[in-house]
Amino acid sequence: MRVATHPRQSFAITGLTLLPCFIFLAYILVRLGPTHANFLGLGISFIFALLVWLVRSATAHAAAAGGLIAATLYLGTVRQPDGYWWQTAFLPLIALLLLTLFSTRFRRNKKEQLGLAEARTGRNAGQVCANLGAAALAAAIFAYSGASSRLHTIEMLAVTAAFVEATADTMSSEIGQAIQGKTILLTSGQIVSPGTDGGMSVAGTLAGCAGGAVVAAVSGICMGLRTQQALFCWLAGVAGIFFDSWLGATLERKHLLGNDAVNFFSTSFSALLAVIFGPLLLH
Numbered sequence: 001m002r003v004a005t006h007p008r009q010s011f012a013i014t015g016l017t018l019l020p021c022f023i024f025l026a027y028i029l030v031r032l033g034p035t036h037a038n039f040l041g042l043g044i045s046f047i048f049a050l051l052v053w054l055v056r057s058a059t060a061h062a063a064a065a066g067g068l069i070a071a072t073l074y075l076g077t078v079r080q081p082d083g084y085w086w087q088t089a090f091l092p093l094i095a096l097l098l099l100t101l102f103s104t105r106f107r108r109n110k111k112e113q114l115g116l117a118e119a120r121t122g123r124n125a126g127q128v129c130a131n132l133g134a135a136a137l138a139a140a141i142f143a144y145s146g147a148s149s150r151l152h153t154i155e156m157l158a159v160t161a162a163f164v165e166a167t168a169d170t171m172s173s174e175i176g177q178a179i180q181g182k183t184i185l186l187t188s189g190q191i192v193s194p195g196t197d198g199g200m201s202v203a204g205t206l207a208g209c210a211g212g213a214v215v216a217a218v219s220g221i222c223m224g225l226r227t228q229q230a231l232f233c234w235l236a237g238v239a240g241i242f243f244d245s246w247l248g249a250t251l252e253r254k255h256l257l258g259n260d261a262v263n264f265f266s267t268s269f270s271a272l273l274a275v276i277f278g279p280l281l282l283h
Helices: 007-032 036-054 060-077 090-105 108-113 125-141 150-179 202-223 227-252 259-281
Strands: 183-185 199-201
Touching (some): 060 125, 090 150, 125 150, 150 227
């Protein structure tokens, strides 16, 4: 597990994610009032944050940040005023959490012996925002586009693509480190040790692609995406993990970017692909 070495970058990413989420939630609650969707979304997000903390998937602060992000994703994708909870980004978020939790704990003892394992206290707030911030920002930005509009569909595409990248990146890294297969540096093809910034392995990449496909499928079902739209989101997410490895092999290896910044830019890259090319799939 690569560790962020730029705390200022992590702090900036946390603020860039949580402040807009807080403003969005405050605005939507004041504007729409105590709707069924708002009450349910806040309640589910609180339970989500509590469970994440109880299973030690994240620290207390990170779980609180995750709850704020979950509420933003829920209220940013629900059909107001009384939309169904399973037709939001919440279930895809749960799929992402379960898959990344599994991969993080897969052969944990071996990864701990190699010094590659995530801390047993779970992820910190910077890591949570780096992986989920792009999806939350997309949900907040496009939230008022209307339930049947083009912009609403683009929102779903952007959120899904960011989810796919976050899932695939974590799984490819964790599974690849656990299996210890041949790892190559993306930019040069040089063989490197598992866990090296920018390194990719066949086993890890395939595992990440498979996990991303699951999240894309869940998103497609829950958020009403057509098959070709869900497939596009999967491709955008897979492109994101290669972008992540490119950043790792270049800027991160030169200590210009920390791991949190790499993750945030990579999920944003996938979401941006959905925003730019997604409209081609709306006809």
